[in-house]
Amino acid sequence: MKLLLIHSDYIEYEVKKSTPVAEEIEESFKTGRLDEALTAFIAVESRDEESPSSVVEKAVSSIAEAASQVKAENIMVYPYAHLSSDLSSPKVAVSVLKEIEKRLSVDFNVKRAPFGWYKAFSISCKGHPLSELSRTVHPEEGGKGEPIPECGEVQEIVSEALKAESTAKSYWHVLTPDGELHDMKEFDLSDHANLGKFVDYEMSKSRTVEKAPPHVELMRRLELADYEPGSDSGNMRYYPKGRLMKSLLERFVLDESSLAGAMEVETPLMYDMNHPTLKKYLDRFPARQYSIESDKRQMFLRFAACFGQFLMNHDMTISHRNLPLKMVELTRYSFRKEQRGELVGLRRLRAFTMPDMHTLCADMDAAVEQFGEQYSMCIDILNRIGIRVDDFEVAIRLTRDFYEQNRDFITELARKVNKPVLVEMWDTRFFYFVLKFEFNFVDAINKASALSTVQIDVENAERYDINYIDTNGEATRPIILHCSPSGAIERCIYSLLEKAAMDADEGKVPILPxxxxxxxxxxxxxxxxxxxxxxxxxxxxxxxxxxxxxxxxxxxxxxxxxxxxxxxxxxxxxxxxxxxxxxxxxxxxxxxxxxxxxxxxxxxxxxxxxxxxxxxxxxxxxxxxxxxxxxxxx
Incomplete structure (x- = not known):
């Protein structure tokens, strides 16, 4: 731990903006001032995690000693990451700072500035010989990493879209191929067992897995993949046979995307979390992010290829003659901080391979046309992989306005698969899309996982300042389609293994294509x-x-x-x-x-x-x- 101790006439601060690791604070905590104070600027370092309680003990002793020497009764505990280039995790840092505040408060009047916020501050140093002191505090040698008393955690970084998803009012229906939109509660699912399982999964909102599905044992026995104890949860190791399967699937989906007119590109793995455009997009995407620090900048690992391709689109010169313009990237890997109870085998991962294609369309009519073509393309791709229409259930998610304006088109989606589909409808658009479909595989333990998907995005052309030159020579915003032709490559393998296991339970011989x-x-x-x-x-x-x-x-x-x-x-x-x-x-x-x-x-x-x-x-x-x-x- 690094300490910089300043004896000051006063110290005052005002928070300006949160970083991705900011702790949640009340309004009263957003400003603070102490007069005649010892300000302890503190950087908690990675080695402090070896024995945080001993670091707290030594830090409290050093700060208290300095306060006594300068006869200060007031102490400001001020997180200051700039004192070190080897910082601890935010969770440990906040716990350590709160414990230092707690222990000093026994003998002093203590305030603590909030962690993880950009702050404006003013300080007036007294200028006497003891007014500026620095200290380095090391954990006990051989410390066992004993925990300090529980005093709160850094809040998980959760996007506004995820928060909206948890509170959004959904209206659930079943759409039949004849165009009838049935209230889901009144639709008889007895002849549609798999759809019934999918509906139960959606309604329960329970993503936690209580037992391992069959594919976990199969992926090991067939020597395809296994958990990697040396990595974070949800990051897998792939043996030669599993790597072969992944490689074949990757090549197939990329080839099919190329045949559909998509140009393959490659974009970076990490991005600046405080890039103004990306920061806004993060809040519109329903996923949890991995965040890391690089050269004092907060970065996030990509969870899709969207922003890389959109930043590329922003810099391109695009004519109406180029539309629809398609780009595809195979993200090895995309990263999402899925919750631990949801992680199991190849079904839900924190690091996964996602074929991610985006299409710029001239207008909504062109976007709807492309949506229909890509819907059919996804059916064909899954079919050739070995996942038939009977093996998955269709979910269509859209706003009520879009449905009212495109009833016949939405009905055609159900007619194409020739079976009832689940419809989730919103009165208000919570996300960046107005229409989305997913093909969902329901496994042997009745958990559903999305494979192929296409979305009509009506926000990001504006957000990323993407334009094309129309027939009148004017710059015009396109409509963007997001498409994953197969879904995550790992989920395709999971689905094939689960399908084979269910075939075996029905007395069939399990087999891969x-x-x-x-x-x-x-x-x-x-x-x-x-x-x-x-x-x-x-x-x-x-x-x-x-x-x-x-x-x-x-x-x-x-x-x-x-x-x-x-x-x-x-x-x-x-x-x-x-x-x-x-x-x-x-x-x-x-x-x-x-x-x-x-x-x-x-x-x-x-x-x-x-x-x-x-x-x-x-x-x-x-x-x-x-x-x-x-x-x-x-």
Missing amino acids: TWLSPTQVRIIPIGTQHLEFAKDVASRLDCRADIDDRDESVGKKIRNAGMEWIPYVVVVGDNEMESGNLNVTVRAESEPKKPMKVEMSVDELNQKIWSEIADMPFQRLPLDQLLSRRPKFL
């Missing part, structure tokens, strides 16, 4: 004399093929291939070496304990696999081809 399966063909030689033939077969397969050459029984190798959900399993022995044909177990056509075995040539197996994956991205096997040479990650 062939194009995403880390191993597409597993070749099992019956004996060591068949290994070279297995290698020859693998060399002629145009897919991810591996060989189980371990010293295990054939039966165990087949069971292991089943546990890994390998789409095609080939057992090779004397007959296969003689005939050249393969005995292939086709997982997608099998039933539990009833494997579907088909005899085919290597060329026929190639054709069958490529009929499934020909138009999807492909990467080579991410591990050694021989299982005996692979490490175990779990």
Whole structure:
């Protein structure tokens, strides 16, 4: 801890503006003055977190000693971060400062200036030999990090949009494909079980997970991903198979965005929290932010690619001929400070990969047209990933005015999926958008997670001063569409795993799409004399093929291939070496304990696999081809 002690004729302050880590204060705390005071400017440092109570003890002793020396009865405790470049967390700093105030108050008249606020202050130093003193206070060596008495915490940074979301008055309806808007309480959900689960999830507002959904065990058993204890909660590690799946999904979504006309860009990971435009946007986005300090500036880690792309749009020269103008970025990563009880597996993370596309449209009519096209694009993208319309529920969120002006268009959204959709309607626009849809996957524990989404944004062109030159040569504000064609990449994997787990519960064979399966063909030689033939077969397969050459029984190798959900399993022995044909177990056509075995040539197996994956991205096997040479990650 660094201390600067000034014996003053007076010290007075007035708060001007809050920083992102500001403590909540009452009106009376926004100004303060002490006459004939010892002012203790204090910077709490990171090493103080090792033993905050010992630091408090030493600081109180130093300040009290100085006050006694200059015969000061009044003490101002003043947080002053500029004394150090190695500051503690805001939570620890506030607790330490409050405890110093509390302990000094036993013998002195003490005021404390608020933490985390920009303040104007005036001080009149007396100028005698003891009027300016500096001290450095260190925690006890070997301190155990004992807590100081609880005395409040820095308030979590919560955007105004999140606060609005918690208080917004929503009107809930179910819209059927025939255009009827039903009051949700009166709609019979008995024939729409999955929609009923989604409605219950939305109504309960409970995002906390009380037990791990099935995909958590599956992501580990399949060696895809796991928790990373060395990082913050909600930050995962991905093993080679999981990294392969992520990479394939990323490439697919970017390719589809490019086909839709989007230009790929890249923008920074962190931004200045006090940038005037960004600060306003932070309050309009319903997410919690990670904040960090860099060179005394408060920064935040991006939770989407919006602001980076919007700042780029601001600097561009855009003509009406360029519209609709689309840009896309794959954010590896976006960061949101999700609450701990909500974090589980790949479902809800604090660091995630988000394909984020934005479209500038000439006007609202063009925006609605693009919204419809992107709605269809998202359905197609999820379908090709392996998540069908029957696997997700649609939520449409909009203002009442927008619905009244666009009834037929909104009805067409329900007609497109040919099933009832949930509608949340507001009388007043709380957010930056007037219309939004989400495709929500409902998992095995009845929790919903949003995948694809598109929003019509009517605020940010103005906020970021984005213009295009219209047909009259005048600068005009566009309407902006936000689109994540697939939702977070990790959630796509989560959805596929949860879907497979629910299929297994229904007596089906769980499987991943062939194009995403880390191993597409597993070749099992019956004996060591068949290994070279297995290698020859693998060399002629145009897919991810591996060989189980371990010293295990054939039966165990087949069971292991089943546990890994390998789409095609080939057992090779004397007959296969003689005939050249393969005995292939086709997982997608099998039933539990009833494997579907088909005899085919290597060329026929190639054709069958490529009929499934020909138009999807492909990467080579991410591990050694021989299982005996692979490490175990779990």
